[in-house]
Amino acid sequence: xxxxxxxxxxxxxxxxTYEGRPAAETGVGRDPVNEPMIRHWCEAMGDTNxxxxxxxxxxxxxxxxxWTMAGLTGRPERAAAYDELxxxxxxxGHHAVxxxxxxxxxxxxxxxxxxxxxxxxxxxxxxxKTTKLGTGYFVTTRTDVRAGGELAGTHxxxxxxxxxxxxxxxxxxxxxxxxxxxxxxxxxxxxxAGFWEGVTRHELLIQRCTDCHTLRFPWLxxxxxxxxxxxxxxxxxxxxxxxxxxxxxxxxxPAFDPPYAVGLIELAEGVRIVSNVVxxxxxxxxxxxxxxxxxxxxxEELVLPVxxxxxEELVLPVxxxxxx
Amino acid sequence: xxxxxxxxPLEIPVTRTxxxxxxxxSRDYQDVHHDPEHARHKGSPDIFMNILTTNGLVGxxxxxxxxxxxxxxxxxxxxxxxNHPGDTxxxxxTVEAVDGDTATVRVVGANGIxxxxxxxxxxxxxxxGPV
Numbered sequence: 272x273x274x275x276x277x278x279x280x281x282x283x284x285x286x287x288t289y290e291g292r293p294a295a296e297t298g299v300g301r302d303p304v305n306e307p308m309i310r311h312w313c314e315a316m317g318d319t320n321x322x323x324x325x326x327x328x329x330x331x332x333x334x335x336x337x338w339t340m341a342g343l344t345g346r347p348e349r350a351a352a353y354d355e356l357x358x359x360x361x362x363x364g365h366h367a368v369x370x371x372x373x374x375x376x377x378x379x380x381x382x383x384x385x386x387x388x389x390x391x392x393x394x395x396x397x398x399x400k401t402t403k404l405g406t407g408y409f410v411t412t413r414t415d416v417r418a419g420g421e422l423a424g425t426h427x428x429x430x431x432x433x434x435x436x437x438x439x440x441x442x443x444x445x446x447x448x449x450x451x452x453x454x455x456x457x458x459x460x461x462x463x464a465g466f467w468e469g470v471t472r473h474e475l476l477i478q479r480c481t482d483c484h485t486l487r488f489p490w491l492x493x494x495x496x497x498x499x500x501x502x503x504x505x506x507x508x509x510x511x512x513x514x515x516x517x518x519x520x521x522x523x524x525p526a527f528d529p530p531y532a533v534g535l536i537e538l539a540e541g542v543r544i545v546s547n548v549v550x551x552x553x554x555x556x557x558x559x560x561x562x563x564x565x566x567x568x569x570x571e572e573l574v575l576p577v578x579x580x581x582x583e584e585l586v587l588p589v590x591x592x593x594x595x
Numbered sequence: 596x597x598x599x600x601x602x603x604p605l606e607i608p609v610t611r612t613x614x615x616x617x618x619x620x621s622r623d624y625q626d627v628h629h630d631p632e633h634a635r636h637k638g639s640p641d642i643f644m645n646i647l648t649t650n651g652l653v654g655x656x657x658x659x660x661x662x663x664x665x666x667x668x669x670x671x672x673x674x675x676x677x678n679h680p681g682d683t684x685x686x687x688x689t690v691e692a693v694d695g696d697t698a699t700v701r702v703v704g705a706n707g708i709x710x711x712x713x714x715x716x717x718x719x720x721x722x723x724g725p726v
Binding site: 333369375 | 613616617620621622623624625627637638645646647648651652653654655658659663666667668669670671672673674
């Protein structure tokens with residue numbers, strides 16, 4: 272999510288408009304306060320406080336939020352504004368969530384039989400923050416929890432919606448070359464079949480108009496300069512420079528291992544091609560960097576032209592980071 | 596009950612069972628609290644304890660010490676280092692303020708990677724003090 276500061280400001284301003292809007296309206300606890308849920312809670316926490324058992328039992332006060340949880344079902348009480356806010360964050364890449372703060376005040380004890388209702392408001396949305404987990408936004412809500420209509424407690428809750436900073440580690444079962452984890456196949460048709468045939472011979476073929484001799488890439492049926500449909504090919508020398516590049520962080524498509532650099536490479540012949548830049552850490556790719564063509568095999572049927580950083584003074588191979 | 600009093604530490608082994616049992620007892624079905632594969636996909640090395648369980652453990656720590664007559668008034672916590680399976684959470688507390696029969700206790704819960712939780716608990720202990 273590295274972008275221009277003004278883009279973040281505009282996005283933040285949009286997020287700010289959700290402050291003060293409802294997060295949940297007239298929520299109803301799925302179950303009234305009850306002994307079984309209290310007992311399950313105490314078992315999990317290892318809490319043997321006698322105040323939570325017997326005829327005069329109260330619920331552990333720290334269960335306050337548990338009575339408002341939707342469980343595996345939907346959240347009919349959740350207000351449109353809150354859903355919208357979370358969706359905005361999801362769609363902008365901040366799909367992971369972690370709770371960071373919980374502040375509860377207990378005004379009266381909850382007892383078995385108490386019917387729970389609650390309302391919640393979006394108190395604040397932070398500016399963009401970078402944490403160890405990743406970069407994202409803190410969203411704070413405040414909930415009033417009522418028992419039999421009477422205010423029993425308040426609950427302020429803060430979550431971080433973030434784009435994970437660390438690359439997801441592949442699970443042990445995942446192996447390269449497994450179905451569904453392979454790179455997308457190239458779309459080969461009559462207009463570009465010659466190019467892919469060249470790739471199988473480890474040649475990067477550039478089209479050349481036989482009428483005006485203009486080189487073109489990617490492959491097209493006709494010449495953009497003179498309109499001629501007559502052409503032949505020349506094999507690229509393999510020398511080039513990085514004309515421009517982007518670093519792909521998100522989303523992590525299957526078979527791709529972000530972050531990685533995608534370069535627009537200007538070949539020595541003058542045409543440009545989009546491909547991966549390898550042999551250099553993704554954050555060290557620079558415009559003007561000399562690169563040299565190589566052909567890399569990705570699986571038993573896919574070979575692609577990629578560009579490796581090339582430096583004549585470099586004697587040792589450049590450390591390439593994570594092995595594939 | 597005096598300012599500066601230190602509560603004896605409470606060690607809680609952070610088992611996979613505790614994390615999952617706490618999540619389910621608090622009706623929290625977020626996958627990161629029970630599904631290691633999903634947790635990894637979201638950048639975490641394993642599942643981790645949910646905030647409701649931490650909140651419950653902090654409440655337990657205070658009432659374990661001050662006894663069944665103690666009444667929790669306020670619990671405010673902030674999470675830091677996550678509680679992953681195999682770790683140990685050590686809760687410690689210091690009385691920060693006393694006002695009549697009500698105390699404010701500063702609580703810190705440390706695990707193997709740092710401070711899992713920091714916070715304050717306000718608790719009223721009717722005359723007689725800890726049982």
